[in-house]
Amino acid sequence: MTNLDAVRLTAPGLYTAAGADPASLWEALVAGKDTGRPDELLAEAWPGAGTAFLVDDPDAATLGVHRRVLRTSEKQARMALYGARLALTGPSVTGPVGGEGWGLYLGLPTVDEQLLRFSALDGLRRAADDSPGAVAALYGREVPPFSGLSHLNSTAAAHISAVFGLTGAMAAYSPFSDAGLSALVDGVLSVAEGENEAAVIGAVSPKVHPLLFPQYEELGWTGAAPGEGAAFLVARRGPDVPGARDVPAAPDGPAVRLAGYGRGFGADGADLTSALTEAVHAALAMAGTDAAGIGWVLPDAGWTAAGEQAQRAALDRVFGPAGARPAVAGAERATGVLGPAHPLAHVVLALHGLATGRLLADDGETGPRGAAAGLPGAGAGLRRTRSGVCRRTGRSRIMSRRVVVTGLGAVCGLGLDWQTVWEGLCEGRSAIRGWQPPGVDDFPVRYAAPVDDAAFAARYGADEDPGPVERRVRFGLAAAGQALADAGLAAGGDGAWTAGRIGTAVGSGVPERDPLELLPALGEDGQPSWQALYARRDRLDRASGLFCTNDALAAGIAARHRLRGPALNFSTACAGATHAIGHGFRMIRRGEVDAMVVGGADSVLNLPTMTGLHLLGAPSTSELFGDRLCRAFDRDRSGLVAAEGAAMLVLESEESARRRGAIVYAEVAGFGSSLDAYQVTAPHPDGVGAALAMRRALADGGVAPEAVDSVNAHGTSTPLNDPIETRAIKDVFAGGEHYRKLAVTANKTMLGHLIAAAGAPELIATVLSVRDGIVPPTLNLENPDPACDLDYVPDKARHQEVSVAVSNSFGFGGLNASLVVRGYDD
Numbered sequence: 101m102t103n104l105d106a107v108r109l110t111a112p113g114l115y116t117a118a119g120a121d122p123a124s125l126w127e128a129l130v131a132g133k134d135t136g137r138p139d140e141l142l143a144e145a146w147p148g149a150g151t152a153f154l155v156d157d158p159d160a161a162t163l164g165v166h167r168r169v170l171r172t173s174e175k176q177a178r179m180a181l182y183g184a185r186l187a188l189t190g191p192s193v194t195g196p197v198g199g200e201g202w203g204l205y206l207g208l209p210t211v212d213e214q215l216l217r218f219s220a221l222d223g224l225r226r227a228a229d230d231s232p233g234a235v236a237a238l239y240g241r242e243v244p245p246f247s248g249l250s251h252l253n254s255t256a257a258a259h260i261s262a263v264f265g266l267t268g269a270m271a272a273y274s275p276f277s278d279a280g281l282s283a284l285v286d287g288v289l290s291v292a293e294g295e296n297e298a299a300v301i302g303a304v305s306p307k308v309h310p311l312l313f314p315q316y317e318e319l320g321w322t323g324a325a326p327g328e329g330a331a332f333l334v335a336r337r338g339p340d341v342p343g344a345r346d347v348p349a350a351p352d353g354p355a356v357r358l359a360g361y362g363r364g365f366g367a368d369g370a371d372l373t374s375a376l377t378e379a380v381h382a383a384l385a386m387a388g389t390d391a392a393g394i395g396w397v398l399p400d401a402g403w404t405a406a407g408e409q410a411q412r413a414a415l416d417r418v419f420g421p422a423g424a425r426p427a428v429a430g431a432e433r434a435t436g437v438l439g440p441a442h443p444l445a446h447v448v449l450a451l452h453g454l455a456t457g458r459l460l461a462d463d464g465e466t467g468p469r470g471a472a473a474g475l476p477g478a479g480a481g482l483r484r485t486r487s488g489v490c491r492r493t494g495r496s497r498i499m500s501r502r503v504v505v506t507g508l509g510a511v512c513g514l515g516l517d518w519q520t521v522w523e524g525l526c527e528g529r530s531a532i533r534g535w536q537p538p539g540v541d542d543f544p545v546r547y548a549a550p551v552d553d554a555a556f557a558a559r560y561g562a563d564e565d566p567g568p569v570e571r572r573v574r575f576g577l578a579a580a581g582q583a584l585a586d587a588g589l590a591a592g593g594d595g596a597w598t599a600g601r602i603g604t605a606v607g608s609g610v611p612e613r614d615p616l617e618l619l620p621a622l623g624e625d626g627q628p629s630w631q632a633l634y635a636r637r638d639r640l641d642r643a644s645g646l647f648c649t650n651d652a653l654a655a656g657i658a659a660r661h662r663l664r665g666p667a668l669n670f671s672t673a674c675a676g677a678t679h680a681i682g683h684g685f686r687m688i689r690r691g692e693v694d695a696m697v698v699g700g701a702d703s704v705l706n707l708p709t710m711t712g713l714h715l716l717g718a719p720s721t722s723e724l725f726g727d728r729l730c731r732a733f734d735r736d737r738s739g740l741v742a743a744e745g746a747a748m749l750v751l752e753s754e755e756s757a758r759r760r761g762a763i764v765y766a767e768v769a770g771f772g773s774s775l776d777a778y779q780v781t782a783p784h785p786d787g788v789g790a791a792l793a794m795r796r797a798l799a800d801g802g803v804a805p806e807a808v809d810s811v812n813a814h815g816t817s818t819p820l821n822d823p824i825e826t827r828a829i830k831d832v833f834a835g836g837e838h839y840r841k842l843a844v845t846a847n848k849t850m851l852g853h854l855i856a857a858a859g860a861p862e863l864i865a866t867v868l869s870v871r872d873g874i875v876p877p878t879l880n881l882e883n884p885d886p887a888c889d890l891d892y893v894p895d896k897a898r899h900q901e902v903s904v905a906v907s908n909s910f911g912f913g914g915l916n917a918s919l920v921v922r923g924y925d926d
Contacts, residue, residue: 113187153436183330198265207303232539258913327436354455360386507587512745549852576701603665607676611645743852770801776914815846
């Protein structure tokens with residue numbers, strides 16, 4: 101495992117109802133100050149939710165940005181930007197901020213903004229009584245132009261990156277408190293393992309809004325008051341560590357270090373208690389201490405009855421035998437429940453308390469009694485450091501295990517299993533066809549690549565019913581089941597399963613939320629009322645984004661297949677699946693787990709989401725080319741062609757695969773990520789972020805650019821992406837003009853763009869390209885663009901040796917990720 105001693109956490113930035121600094125929160129907790137306030141909107145909407153811990157929406161002057169940033173964000177993104185500003189402009193950060201050495205790791209909630217103004221519901225009802233076409237026309241008139249942006253929670257990362265010039269490695273997780281802790285753990289690891297010199301680590305709460313409460317109630321809400329806010333820190337190498345000179349150290353700022361962590365998954369009840377207990381024991385063992393060495397526990401906010409009971413039971417199991425119980429106190433008395441920001445608010449509190457020799461208890465302050473531990477669905481231990489200097493016990497030790505691919509699964513418009521999809525790619529078949537939302541015949545976007553519903557139901561309808569879940573989750577569960585079966589793994593059939601050594605990491609997109617679902621809010625007088633919505637909540641669709649969280653796929657895979665390892669959901673737009681695969685790969689390589697189910701699932705082919713994408717100008721509206729509309733690298737390209745589906749892979753350590761006698765498809769050798777630090781609505785014109793992600797992936801795998809034979813391009817068929825990606829590939833492979841020898845392929849010309857899931861089927865194609873020595877074609881390349889002058893394997897698949905290949909995914913807002921795959925030779 102990696103040595104964490106070299107990394108310190110400093111530069112707290114905290115924005116809560118108690119104030120904009122850690123001292124204000126501390127004093128509010130000690131004094132028992134009530135920082136919540138009544139909220140009429142919540143009181144009207146949901147009984148028992150009349151009090152909330154709200155913060156002011158930061159304006160452009162507070163954020164230090166141009167007013168246009170307010171148009172391309174919503175409140176939670178602005179809270180995140182303010183939290184980052186508090187951390188990065190505070191006294192603990194000296195010298196320049198930004199550049200390739202500065203990364204970003206975020207915990208983000210599901211975006212809960214309304215697509216349509218509440219006051220427009222009466223007009224929506226009249227349109228619905230008319231026809232689906234009338235609904236589509238109303239959306240076109242009433243939906244704000246940047247709604248597609250505000251419904252991507254990852255725009256927070258794009259804004260922070262652009263404002264502070266962060267272009268280092270990144271990740272974003274969603275949607276609950278474990279997302280904040282995942283950002284903390286992986287941000288610290290990125291510095292400990294040398295991927296970043298510094299990492300900005302943060303999390304933000306959702307905006308408190310009545311639409312949160314149907315989901316909260318469905319999950320077992322206890323009535324805990326919601327809060328708003330953001331919490332940020334900076335992870336840096338200590339000044340006595342080689343390389344630390346590249347990031348100036350704060351001379352006198354307080355700091356703590358992450359001494360240990362543990363993460364896992366458990367369903368409700370005893371399973372969750374066991375998972376929490378195991379996670380805390382793992383954190384204590386990594387920290388080199390035991391329960392008696394902990395003086396303060398900062399628990400997760402108890403906002404569900406099952407979670408609160410499991411947490412109490414886990415604490416009893418861990419600390420009961422130790423004799424003296426540690427102080428147990430958190431922040432929610434002064435902040436409310438902060439969702440993903442809650443554990444990082446606790447880290448900020450721990451930093452403030454441990455640095456000053458004080459701890460919190462339910463009845464006020466106590467003196468120092470050791471280290472602090474948090475418990476938000478995973479365990480983390482923090483240790484105090486003196487004068488901001490981390491104790492160093494040695495250089496970082498990175499376990500470097502080989503990681504191989506042993507299972508594949510896919511569901512998309514091209515086929516319902518990976519074999520059919522691969523065959524279709526090699527034969528140059530396209531899944532793109534004429535498409536309109538149900539009942540609509542004049543929607544501007546005319547083509548897409550949908551899954552065949554009847555064929556999917558016939559093949560997977562007999563599977564165990566996953567309950568009310570979104571469409572994308574059904575696709576993802578089917579693909580995960582395929583991949584596990586393909587790998588020869590059956591729940592309970594291998595010792596690794598019972599040891600909790602298999603986890604899951606997936607990328608997912610925006611919630612499937614339709615404003616039509618809110619029509620029960622209309623009273624008899626035609627006026628919308630939150631009280632009416634509450635009274636009629638039994639009419640709401642339990643399979644919609646109102647109730648289904650965007651980590652439902654990760655949790656569903658883990659629960660269905662009894663995976664006890666980490667269950668992570670990545671939220672980085674079109675790079676989501678590739679980030680999930682890359683981090684799963686890293687977890688196996690460092691020895692945290694033996695295997696991971698990784699990939700992504702998405703479905704944007706619904707009227708509200710496609711309206712948002714259309715208003716951003718992302719999908720093509722052309723009818724000139726019919727089903728040949730996706731024209732990556734062609735002069736006549738005019739926008740992406742959206743698709744839906746899922747793809748999953750089983751990644752496994754070489755030792756585990758050999759022990760089981762598993763069939764190995766290929767080896768994942770490296771992963772790299774970056775930020776553009778440019779604009780939320782466009783990639784950097786020079787392709788610097790894309791190039792940096794590829795360089796990092798190659799360096800991570802110890803692969804020279806000249807060894808690469810093929811690149812599976814992001815290739816979106818948009819006017820901006822394709823020449824920029826071409827420029828980035830030429831930059832990375834400039835030595836000896838190696839770019840001229842690369843076979844570059846764009847799978848989206850056949851698959852369409854699966855948005856958050858896109859990188860997963862493309863990685864499967866890359867893996868099989870290496871295994872079989874076949875590079876699928878780029879279709880529809882009939883009018884080459886002079887700015888796109890690489891070998892794109894036009895029209896027909898090419899049989900050639902592919903020893904090493906790169907797969908690219910570049911997300912909206914400049915969130916980039918690349919993977920390196922090579923042939924497996926044991």
